[in-house]
Amino acid sequence: MRLYVGCAMWTHPDWQEKPIPPAERLRAYSSWCNAVEGNTTFYAVPQRRTVQSWARQTDPDFRFVMKLPRTITHDRRLTGVDADMSAFLDAIEPLGRRLHSLWIQLPGSFTNLTALADLLDAIPSHHRCAVEVRHPAFFENERAITQLEAVLTAAGAEWIPFDTTVLFSAPPGSAAEYEACSKKPNNPRRTRALTEFPIVRYHGRDDVATTVAGWQPWIDTTVAWLREGRSPTVFIHTPDNAASRTLARRFHAEVAARLPALEPLPTPEPTDPMTLF
Structure with missing residues (x-):
């Protein structure tokens, strides 16, 4: 359990x-908690050697929930992002089993469930996905809620x-x-x-x-x-x-x-x- x-x-x-050297701060944190939100990847795709350092500092049972870059979710709004997704997944590959889930945080104006379904379908099946929506319709409109749940369920994805x-x-x-x-x-x-x-x-x-x-x-x-x-x-x-x-x-x-x-x-x-x- x-x-x-x-x-x-x-x-x-x-x-x-x-004083804790920057390269040791994740290790210190992982003695307190067993998971972390990977917010920094929203702003820039990390270099593989950086991600390798994250893996070295944590036990195999530690878990990262890594946010997709804003270029994918906010700038291009999930369309035409194959190259960006490939680069991101390659960069975080050294996490291995520590990668708990890909975190797809969508802008408050986003309602394009077709684009979301297409993205989820294109992500390799060994990656777990979780989606955070912010548009009010997904909290107030039963039809929108049902449609979103159907898209997520079909992809085996979670709603954050x-x-x-x-x-x-x-x-x-x-x-x-x-x-x-x-x-x-x-x-x-x-x-x-x-x-x-x-x-x-x-x-x-x-x-x-x-x-x-x-x-x-x-x-x-x-x-x-x-x-x-x-x-x-x-x-x-x-x-x-x-x-x-x-x-x-x-x-x-x-x-x-x-x-x-x-x-x-x-x-x-x-x-x-x-x-x-």
Whole structure:
């Protein structure tokens, strides 16, 4: 029984209690969490030697959910992207089994399900895919929801919910919350899994108690998924993400309290500065 948890990044200024070389930060992060969102690939395709370094720093059981480049999803909107997809898949090939899923995050104006179906059909079948949509129709229009689910189910792909209901539950109370609200989508919560490997992105607030209270429905859903034999992945976000690494472990612990057979997370590496005494 395996639950993957993680954050939107593997390095953060508030996580550097002692100096860690850039080439070792992913290794340090992987002692806290067993998965990570690969957001950087949205902006640029990494070089293979960089991806090889990511593989060297992580155990084979660590998992990456890698976002397709924006040239594919946002600039070309999934059409005429064969060369771009080939280059991207070649670049991330060194991850091997660590590649949990390809993350297809679509713009808020995107509704072209034919283009999505064509892309999913063209991706080699050994790659698992998960799609994040943001257009309101996919949350409000039953026909659009049914059509999208049919496309995803036919391809064996998952629907990634980005749950921002807690973030938008009250006016922002800080600059970080204001910035998050200005950039994140505000759509209803969705808890239905389509595959054996559901992926959830949950966004809380600055206040830890509010964040933890807000994820309780996901604790119930995650426990149910695990009991059904699914292997979920949950990513925890906060406005500044300073506490997200600790919160991800707390989420895992709350699930484990209800499912004692759940495989434990690794033991975090010591992060206190070294002293002589």
